Amino acid sequence: MKKLVLGILVLSVILSACSKDTQKKEDQNSTEDKIIEISNAQNSYGIYYKTNLDSGLTRIDYFDFESQSSQPLCTKSNCLHKDESCPAIELTTYKDGTLISMGSNDKNIYYIFTADIIKENKDTGMKDYAPSLFLAKSDLDGSNLSIVYQAPEDRVYQGYAYIYEDHLFYPFSGMKYLDDQKKISINSSAIQLACVDLVSKEEDVFSNKDKQDLAYTSVYGFIDNKVYYSELKQEEKIGVNPVAVKTYDFKTKETGTPYEECLITNSRIINNKIYGYDGIRNQYISFDLKTGKQVGLKEGPVLKGNTNIFSVDGIINISTSADITSPAELYTYDAIEGKELDSSFYSSRRVDQGYLIFGKDGYEITEIS
Secondary structure, three states: OOOOOOOOOOOHHHHHHHOOOOOOOOOOOOHHHHOEEOOOEEOOOEEEEEEEOOOOOEEEEEEEOOOOEEEEOOOOOOOOOOOOOOHHHHHHHHHHOEEEEEEEOOOEEEEEEEEEEEEEOOOOOOEEEEEEEEEEEEEOOOOOOEEEEEOOOOEEEOOOOEEEOOEEEEEEEEEEEOOOOOOOEEEOOOOEEEEEEOOOOOEEEOOOOOOOOEEEEEEEEEEOOEEEEEEEEOOOOOOOOOEEEEEEEOOOOOEEEEEEEEOOOOEOOEOOEEEEEEOOOOEEEEEEOOOOOEEEEEEOOOOOOEEEEEEEOOEEEEEEEOOOOOOOEEEEEEOOOOEEEOHHHOOOEEEOOEEEEEEOOEEEEEOOO
16 A cells, blocks of 8 residues: 655745735625635636646646646655656555545545455455445645545435535435455445535435436536535426426434425535526526525527536536537536627636636636636
8 A cells, every 4th residue: 555655845835825914805704705616616716627648647737726836746856757666656546546536625635535445255265346435624735635425335425515614515316236256336326415424424325315327417516505406307307397306404404395396406606606507598597595496597509419508607608519429518607697608618717817728838827807
């Protein structure tokens, strides 16, 4: 098992950022500012991201918003950042895991790793392999890395997670074995959501308890003590088939369905609203989670057979094509600013300085004009 060795030096960009007065923004007490999204490692100072090297290795890099420059998350002097002696590369295989996604706030970086749990089968004398995932946390310079949660085996991670009020929320599917030796397996399509109290370690699987096959489960976000989410079935189409908006109160463990029909299935809450697209009326829309009111914002494109729609920070993104083999048409609409953006803004994020865009040369920030 590899031993992760991190230097004691602090990244200059992190040190500079952290030495600033940490005066709170006026809206920093809002729910959105308390959420750590573990698929987007962005904080007030910059964003951490994975870089795939030509050697086949993966490295963690950091883009600083103020200087608009990137560098590896490495504290080692005279490091070339090309092999596993670099802490930014070594970190990606912590505890023999594979780094899947990251999240960050202004104090820590969080990491989701997947790994195989290997056990000896006493009956056969052979090795059994079971999928697993774990959550780790470090300081902003990558130091003091430790595991804060280990999921039960046989859970397959579904690509994103959130930390809110010391609770971890993540979707997973089960693993089905087709033989006694657990050598041949398939993933279940019964996606469920787990809530883990990171202090008490108490865990609750609160969604899809009858284990229906789903296309995906989408977490909208949080209002007060409730997580808002929806479930899209395999045969349903995004933006066309309405879904029920469901809630789970992680304090009382009560579930609810405040709204039976909503056309938005993959969006993040901003100012108590979610944003998406009405593929029947061909218009960008908002949905108020406090009132249940849907509002048409602007006319948009006609959706084709193969479509994906998602919204983050109030920026609605559409990718649509005739089928999976055809080139996709990309559309982006900023529902907060009320304007259409060109395709270079597809999948961009909103930051104080403007739009954060990942292009062919890495991250850059474009001001809002």
